[in-house]
Amino acid sequence: MSTSNQTMYEAKFVVVGGGIAGVSCIETLAFFCQTESILLLTESPIIKAATNLVALGKSLTRFDIEQKHASNLPKNVQIITDRLLQIDSHHRIIRTAEQNHQIKYEYLCICTGARPKIVDQINESNQKYILGIRDTESVCDFEKRIQNNRKIVIVGNGGIASELVYELKNIAIEWVVKDKYVSQTFVDPGAATFFQNRIKNKQTESTSSTDENRPRLVKRMRYTENTDETENKSGAALGPDWHTLFNLTGKCEGLPEAVRIHYQTGIKNITINPICDDQFPVQVTLENDTILDCDFVVSATGVLPNLNFTMIGEQFRFGPDGGIFVNELMESSVSNIYAAGDVCYAGWDWTNHWFQMRLWTQARQMGAMAGKSMAAKYKEETIYPDFCFELFGHVTQLFGYQVVLLGKYNGQGLDNKYEALLRVTQDKEYIKYVLVDGKLQGAILIGDTGLEETTENLILNQLDLTPYGDDILNPDIDIEDYFD
Numbered sequence: 001m002s003t004s005n006q007t008m009y010e011a012k013f014v015v016v017g018g019g020i021a022g023v024s025c026i027e028t029l030a031f032f033c034q035t036e037s038i039l040l041l042t043e044s045p046i047i048k049a050a051t052n053l054v055a056l057g058k059s060l061t062r063f064d065i066e067q068k069h070a071s072n073l074p075k076n077v078q079i080i081t082d083r084l085l086q087i088d089s090h091h092r093i094i095r096t097a098e099q100n101h102q103i104k105y106e107y108l109c110i111c112t113g114a115r116p117k118i119v120d121q122i123n124e125s126n127q128k129y130i131l132g133i134r135d136t137e138s139v140c141d142f143e144k145r146i147q148n149n150r151k152i153v154i155v156g157n158g159g160i161a162s163e164l165v166y167e168l169k170n171i172a173i174e175w176v177v178k179d180k181y182v183s184q185t186f187v188d189p190g191a192a193t194f195f196q197n198r199i200k201n202k203q204t205e206s207t208s209s210t211d212e213n214r215p216r217l218v219k220r221m222r223y224t225e226n227t228d229e230t231e232n233k234s235g236a237a238l239g240p241d242w243h244t245l246f247n248l249t250g251k252c253e254g255l256p257e258a259v260r261i262h263y264q265t266g267i268k269n270i271t272i273n274p275i276c277d278d279q280f281p282v283q284v285t286l287e288n289d290t291i292l293d294c295d296f297v298v299s300a301t302g303v304l305p306n307l308n309f310t311m312i313g314e315q316f317r318f319g320p321d322g323g324i325f326v327n328e329l330m331e332s333s334v335s336n337i338y339a340a341g342d343v344c345y346a347g348w349d350w351t352n353h354w355f356q357m358r359l360w361t362q363a364r365q366m367g368a369m370a371g372k373s374m375a376a377k378y379k380e381e382t383i384y385p386d387f388c389f390e391l392f393g394h395v396t397q398l399f400g401y402q403v404v405l406l407g408k409y410n411g412q413g414l415d416n417k418y419e420a421l422l423r424v425t426q427d428k429e430y431i432k433y434v435l436v437d438g439k440l441q442g443a444i445l446i447g448d449t450g451l452e453e454t455t456e457n458l459i460l461n462q463l464d465l466t467p468y469g470d471d472i473l474n475p476d477i478d479i480e481d482y483f484d
């Protein structure tokens, strides 16, 4: 709702969005431009920041996510809590939705994140039975529903779907994946098989272990969510460990089989059953004509850049995925406007071992790069793209294991012309090296392998590993000794 007490603000640097990209951009700007005016426009006063950074290699960093009130940002940052409504790129002014403020900028960075893609079959009659998980609000909704429900259908094969399947207890799950194996976004069929044990043992685990004694190889500090209703509305995307804050327990104890996986299929139709005792309210028909009854559907099929504002004047160029097209300095096609994080499309020529994936890691790296780039432009200094864009690196957790992904970990873009070297110890570790002509192109390290830094170096150096043969992953040989 607009009010008439419109105010005109002005700042040298304006950043929109209090997620990880916006906050890392603001922190970088505040560091490089301590005496300049910096303004953060954010929908929610609760912002997300990366803390406790642990470098596992040159470009591989594990970190915690902390929720803070925006007032904890550096003192030279002014904060306005409102939603961006419109950018007037001609006059370098932005307008806000609630209070109708106008903010004049010299340099602007858009970090509005992404929104969940919801299955196409959504319509007026079934929409209240389809849930996309993105932010605190959507998980609270999910948590409430799950406590009274017996069976859900989860659609999607990425990190969110995988974590949900692992974390949910006392509820039957029909998991619909479009691929031949689970968690394809992150791993290969071998690693998926390695995880299967965890899925099979799920029911046993949920009755015999507590949250505290579950195997968790990486201990990340758990961040706290503000439960104040007013501050809970659509904030930044959730991140690692998000599920630990919620009670993901359904109604049915002692289910004989908790998870059924439907491979290589998708949703054809979602209809509502007539109300009648004991019957599930929703009927899902899969593309292979299997019919599933359930209480509701969780759609975890990826995200779309969040462009929830209009633009007058010069328009953005967009990437093929609908994100704001940026170069390696995070500059958009519109002068003095930058973009970072999930909202942008990395439009530069990627190195051999880097590609874009909408993750915390890249949101933080891009936000910092945008901050550096804006400061350098203002100070008329020359800067170069950050080293982090040399090599794709991501640390996450799947099915209770630490998962480290490096370079072309799944043979991306290699046309199946690669050799894979594997070391698997059931229930302990899964290591896969992707090699082309004896040179390491990527790796998946699952479990507590301690190989992160060596592996990263081997990809960056492109050393010919042919002379070492299979010894590279021989558990009796410490490969770090070879190369240190």
Ligand SMILES: Cc1cc2nc3c(=O)[nH]c(=O)nc-3n(C[C@H](O)[C@H](O)[C@H](O)COP(=O)(O)OP(=O)(O)OC[C@H]3O[C@@H](n4cnc5c(N)ncnc54)[C@H](O)[C@@H]3O)c2cc1C
Pocket (backbone or CB within 6 Å): 016, 017, 018, 019, 020, 021, 022, 041, 042, 043, 044, 048, 082, 083, 084, 085, 111, 112, 113, 114, 133, 134, 135, 159, 160, 234, 235, 236, 237, 238, 239, 240, 241, 242, 306, 308, 309, 340, 341, 342, 343, 358, 359, 360, 361, 363, 396, 397
């Ligand atoms: C359930 C879930 C689990 C995930 N797990 C992982 C994981 O384990 N590891 C990982 O690396 N990544 C994970 N991700 C992805 C990760 O959360 C995102 O890549 C990351 O948050 C992107 O950061 P961002 O700053 O670009 O966007 P966001 O974090 O989405 O922040 C966007 C900000 O912009 C604000 N905003 C939006 N529109 C406007 C507007 N018009 N005006 C003002 N403000 C606005 C929002 O309120 C928010 O503060 C997960 C995502 C989800 C949904």
